[in-house]
Amino acid sequence: MNRTKRLIRNTFVFGIGNIGSKLIQFIAVPMLTLYLTTKQYGQMDLITTIVSLSLPFFSLCLYDAILRFVIDDPRSEVNIISTASFITGVMIVLLFFVLVALLPFNFENISLYRLGIVFLILQIIESLLAQYLKALDKxxxxxxxxxxxxxxxxxxxxxxxxxxxxxxxxxxxxxxxSYLGSIIFISCNLKGHPIFRIDAIQQKWMKKLTKYSLPLIPNQIMWWVMNTSDRLLVTLFLGLTTNGLYAVATKIPSLTNVVVTIFMQSWQLSSFENADKEDKSTFFSEVFNNLVFFLVLFSSIVLSFLMVIMNSIVSRDYFGAWIYVPMLLLGGLFSNISMFLGTNYLVGKSTNGIFRTSIMGAALNIGLNLLLIPLCGANGASFSTLVSYFVVCVIRFIETRRTVTISIDYPLFISATVVLVMQTLILYWGPSYLEFVCLAGLAIFNHRYLTNMIGLVKKIVKNRE
Structure with a gap:
């Protein structure tokens, strides 16, 4: 199977699972806003944010190392997974001791933090096993x-x-x-593949896995900082109620992540498989520009129908969250481009580059949040996120040219920038019908990418048959 067909097949497979799962998560928003007050939603989001921050620390990002090394050296599969499981087990024991240490205490919300630790432990196990499943081509x-x-x-x-x-x-x-159910499902599908054998643990794999994965922790923290630390600072400066609105606003840009999550799961496999090909730069450039157009078109559609979306998915108390969406949507666009470019570091096993750019992005985001939230409110946080992702995107593009030279379609980038900025301004101050004029202009000016998209859909359908 050639690389394009394999990318299409994997995108289709991951698409079925991810579109369904993301839609379910999106459907959950009206239910949560119905049952939870804005303050309760903000508190729930705060605990979830802390768990997200803790995941890369206590998992050591070993799930990413498993995917890379099992694909690269399938003969050492048992040694890799056994060694990773051992290291993960040690980290879980540490978390268990923290949980036990909290049992005698009875201060406000302590029970929520206990539940959060159990939730974190199960997330660590599920992430490790899920990536192992993916590495085995299941x-x-x-x-x-x-x-x-x-x-x-x-x-x-x-x-x-x-x-x-x-x-x-x-x-x-x-x-x-739910995570317990997921772990049981994955374990059933790993039948015949041992998850842990004590005699297969090897010191050399401890060094290889941790050398690869440890620099990825700041990368995960960077995504956390730019995705969720703003919500902590919004809570600090503006209160839980505003954080509840801001947290709901972040759900709208997650529509774009539906597409990217599907694609990046298949692209990561394809990028590893094509790492040593002579024409990889041509292949990467073609995929990159088509992905950018897809993301821009999707963002433009969301902006065009934003008010309809808000009316449909949230209760009246949450409708005011729309004002934060445009900046978050643009930030999400650069976030996804940065994610694509970050794969090039993984291709070259140069995870230190991810470490460096992650630190830069996180520091910039926190500094801008501290400066802008008191001045501009929650939109200061959304603007900080946009600027931080843009800077990381530029740095990663320059640095990863050493590994893969990606040729940018500048007319596409210029037209996309103009259209999205105009649509954002129209949302705040202009007549709504101009949103659709901008959307049509974007599609017509970049019609060849639209043609490519239609051709891709036809290939996916044909591949399914």
Whole structure:
């Protein structure tokens, strides 16, 4: 199977699982805003944010190392997974001691933090096993796991809301039970592939795995800082109610992440498989420019229908969150481009580059948040996110040219910038019909990419048949 067909096939497979799971998560927004007050939503989001921050520290990002090295050296599969499982087990024991240490205490919300630790432990296990499943080319099972996990969370959250008075506790209980179900599903699909053998643990793999994965921790923290640290600072400066609105606003740009999550899962595999090909720069450039157009078109569509989307998915109390969406959407665009460029560091096993750019992005984001949130409110946080992602994007593009030379389609970038900026200004001050004029102009000016998209859809359908 040639590389384009394999990329299409994997995109289709991951697409089924991810579109379903992301849609389920999106459907969950109206339910959460119905059952939780803005303050409760802000508190729930705060605990989730802390767990997200803790995940790369306590998992050591070993799940990324498993994917890279199992694909690169399948003969050492048992040694790789056994060594990674051992290291992960040590980190889980540390978390267990933290949980035990918290048991005697009874200060406000302590029970939420206990649930958060259990939630974190299960996330670490699930992430490790899910990436192992993907490394073994069990892509259908990997995709179905995402769909099952999201479906369980939605269903169990609804059930728990009916039977538990404390609805924040109910949400995290639903998450915990859902992740347990996911771990059981993955384990069933790993039958015949040992997850841990004590005699297969090797010191050389401890060094290789940690050398590769440890620099990725700041990268994960950077994404956390630019995605969620602003919500902590919004809470600090503006309160839980404003954070509840801002947290809902971040769900709208996550529509773009539906596309990118699907694509990046298949692209990561393709980039590793084509790392040593002579024409990799041509292949990477073609994929890059088509991805950028897709993301820009998707963002333009969301901006055009933003008010309709807000009216459809949130209750009246949350409608004012729309004002934060445009900046977050533009920031998400550069975030996704940075994610694509970050793959080039992984291709060259140069994860120190990810470390360096991550630190730069995180420091810039925190500094801008501290400066702009007190001056501009929550939109100061969204603007800080946009600027930080843009800077990281530029740095990664320059640095990764040493590994892969990507040729940018500048007319596409210029037209995209003009259209998205105009649509943002129109949302605040202009007549709404101009949004659709901008959208049409973008599609017509870049019609060849639109033709490529239509051709890709036809290939996916043909590949399915």
């Amino acid at each position: 892509n259908w099972a990997y995709a179905m796991n995402g769909l099952i996990l999201s479906g369980l969370i939605l269903f169990l959250a609804y059930v728990m809301f009916q039977i538990m008075n404390n609805r924040i506790h109910a949400y995290f209980v639903a998450q915990i039970v």
